[in-house]
Amino acid sequence: MDVARLAGVSQKTVSRVFNNEAYVSAEVRRRVLEAAEELGYRLNHAARALASGRTRSIGVVSLGTALYGPASLLIGIERAARDTGYALRVVYTLEGDPGGIAGAIDFLLNQGVDGIVISEPIDEEADEGTVWAGVDVPVLVLGAPAPFGAARTLCAGVGADLLARAATEHLLDLGHATVHHLAGPQRWYAARDRLAGWRAALADRGCDQPPVVEGDWSAASGYAAGRELAADADVTAVFAANDDMAIGLMRALVEAGRRVPDDVSVIGFDDTPVAAYVTPPLTTMRQPFDPVAQEGLRLLVHAIEKPDVDLPPAHDPPVDLVLRASTAPAPSRTPLSRGRRTATRPRNVPRTGAPADGGLSDHP
Amino acid sequence: MDVARLAGVSQKTVSRVFNNEAYVSAEVRRRVLEAAEELGYRLNHAARALASGRTRSIGVVSLGTALYGPASLLIGIERAARDTGYALRVVYTLEGDPGGIAGAIDFLLNQGVDGIVISEPIDEEADEGTVWAGVDVPVLVLGAPAPFGAARTLCAGVGADLLARAATEHLLDLGHATVHHLAGPQRWYAARDRLAGWRAALADRGCDQPPVVEGDWSAASGYAAGRELAADADVTAVFAANDDMAIGLMRALVEAGRRVPDDVSVIGFDDTPVAAYVTPPLTTMRQPFDPVAQEGLRLLVHAIEKPDVDLPPAHDPPVDLVLRASTAPAPSRTPLSRGRRTATRPRNVPRTGAPADGGLSDHP
């Protein structure tokens, strides 16, 4: 390289400097850096990848929607990746995409990546045997149990069932006879997880398990589900599998003349930025996207760089219930008490970190 | 290569097959493909990049927030890129990131990309001279005028001022004396663009230009701004620079006892998926994210592959006003008429593509 010549050293020494290797004298390092600066030199990644067999990049398969969850996770992943010196290759799977996840993985493998992250609960439709056949890099699955079949599969962000359970329990604690569930699409692990947590909570308390209504994560599907649920007078509490659906649901309830939370309590899942500002402000279960992304990437990078060493285990996610104004004690059966608002909100549940909560709960 | 040996041809012929070059007999092509299949061969991208000097990947600098706009744009870009055979390298700039956009570009350049997309209106804080210094690939700026300084800069998705203008005019058409503006952070071109459109509309009609309130795109900032605006009895119509802020704004208005749209009309910008389901359903200006991404990528790929040929010009974005229930005729000055709801919505504005609009407008 020219840099080597200008600095009066060998090519290898330049390489050493740029890789922060030991055994380079400060003086030589300085000279090399100077020469590089002067020539506007940048290390050629392709050549490095070719020679070293490592691309130093991680492929991410994400959901092709602007949903809050996947988008947040992606940002967390990027941040964590860049911190550890890896670049990201991102591929989205769109609903009805030919190839789906398998195609996306194949694309990434073709590009050359040292590891793969499958973000957001994955679709099981694809034939696992096929998907994982040629995958020779570690795979991190976020928010789902690691599927067998892949050589090295890790997972992080599981345990959403615990959060779902806590959400359901919150409603039961408010005195509701049972809790309905507006589920996410059951092809997604995340949706199934939440469903399982809801079921577990009801089972624990010996409550009825009403039929599940399934949405597709969108507010529109929540709205559609809400029209159904509103028709059923027995519904007094609903746990929606994400905030968007909860918002659509509330809209449908209100249109049908059922007040939230007076007649029906609604709890969401995610804590999207708008959740605090819809009417009524939505009580929801916050998801720890950044910690999950960080933890997951730590595992993945570990698997890439030290394939032999065993991996430290992941922790359970923290339960972070964000109490706002969409949940209230169950309406008593006498019509008289129906006019009451949220004044009797229980005080035993900790009130956690919603940005503008203070000002929000005392709405007109 | 092993594939070459197994197929009984030269390495070069294998290369030809995998690059879909002409001058390969069907028979040879078949043999090569077969051999590759058998060996599970994948073309090595790093080697190809090294030899050809082209990485076939595009770097994207996006905003590190899960906002609907940037996320949608990113998805559109990925789709368009993959369609043209390019992979994506994604970097987010986080608020307060050391280096900011300049650092992100530098990172991408180090990784090796054939082109760069700067998604979502960019921050001008960075010293342009520095930012663009070593950039030797075409740069596409989405939603902002192309800055000079870079060798080859393109832009797409400009013209949001036209949309902002139309949004403002919608409110003026409803009889409001003037329209207030809840602007986005003015460091972003997109925010300035919308501000400019709003100003232009007011100027055209000879209306007052009330002081601008500035938010940061978040519902929280919209809420804060809303508390200010609610205190001003003259405010009867507000154009918010995005839907999230509009939602926060509405929340603040309602809390302050000002009904939407009876007392104050609110129009948003973006048409996020939840906009149709908040209370009241939000009238908003839809942004054409996918067309912008596609058009932009077309330009970028063109600039990468045929640097000499001149680029076809971009078109103006289509105006797509989504009428819902958050805007209504200006309240007349007599207190008597204040009870009226949206019954007198004008019929002259086309009602466009909101998913569930039909069922939404007749809320209780």
Add this chain to the structure above:
DNA sequence: GTGAAAGCGCTAACAA
């Protein structure tokens, strides 16, 4: 239509 030779810019393994 197909092949041979050279080399892209780096790192690995060893030598000094």
Add this chain to the structure above:
DNA sequence: TTGTTAGCGCTTTCAC
């Protein structure tokens, strides 16, 4: 602490 020698797997150029 630094240098030498190969060679990563492809494309380029030119010859056949």
